[in-house]
Amino acid sequence: QVQLVESGGGLVQAGDSLRLSCTVREEIISDYFIGWFRQAPGHEREFAASVTRTSNFKYYADSVKGRFTISRDNAKNTVFLEMNNVKPEDTAIYYCVASRKLITPATAVPDLNAWGQGTQVTVSS
Numbered sequence: 001q002v003q004l005v006e007s008g009g010g011l012v013q014a015g016d017s018l019r020l021s022c023t024v025r026e027e028i029i030s031d032y033f034i035g036w037f038r039q040a041p042g043h044e045r046e047f048a049a050s051v052t053r054t055s056n057f058k059y060y061a062d063s064v065k066g067r068f069t070i071s072r073d074n075a076k077n078t079v080f081l082e083m084n085n086v087k088p089e090d091t092a093i094y095y096c097v098a099s100r101k102l103i104t105p106a107t108a109v110p111d112l113n114a115w116g117q118g119t120q121v122t123v124s125s
Contacts (some may be wrong), residue, residue, distance in 0.1 A: 002027040002063030002098050002114045007094045009119030014088055015122075020081040020117075022116060028073040032052075035112075036081045039091035045095070049081060049107035050103040059104050063089075093118040 010022040022034065035050035049070040050059045058070050070083040079096060097103070098114040 001045075002032065004096050004098055004114065004116035004125045005034075005096065006096050006115075006116045006119040009094060009121045011122045012082065012086055012120070013125065014086060014123055014125050016086055018086060018121060020083065020094055020119060020121070022079045022081075024077045024079075024098060027098075029077040029079070029098075030058065032098040032100060033103045034070075034072060034079040035097045035099070035107070036070060036079075036094060037097060037109065038090075038094045039118075040092040042052045043092075047103075047105045047110050048094070048105065050105075052102065061105060086121075088125045091121060091123050093120050107124075 003025040005023045012018050036048045037045050038048050039045040047069055048061050048064055051070045051072050067085045071081040095118045096116045097112045099112055
């Protein structure tokens with residue numbers, strides 16, 4: 001069973017930058033498509049970004065496009081989410097997820113079952 005561990009969350013101010021990391025354990029990350037989802041209080045978990053196994057394709061939600069960048073370092077078994085110019089509406093728990101199938105903005109949360117524990121990002125105005 002693939003295990004994912006997120007880190008890098010915290011409290012930042014609007015306009016700041018933050019980098020989240022997702023390290024895959026017990027498996028080889030290059031076998032998996034990786035996505036970042038987020039869940040704000042009172043809201044459902046939603047797609048934020050995803051990357052294919054060899055980074056040839058990356059997908060972003062419209063709400064983060066141009067501000068967030070997803071990348072992966074397969075040699076380090078880690079995927080990153082670089083968050084720039086963050087906004088208060090980016091406040092959420094951020095989860096990474098691994099799948100052997102392509103993850104896109106259309107992928108339904110119930111179709112995914114290998115999640116990390118999440119990392120809290122709070123953006124103050």
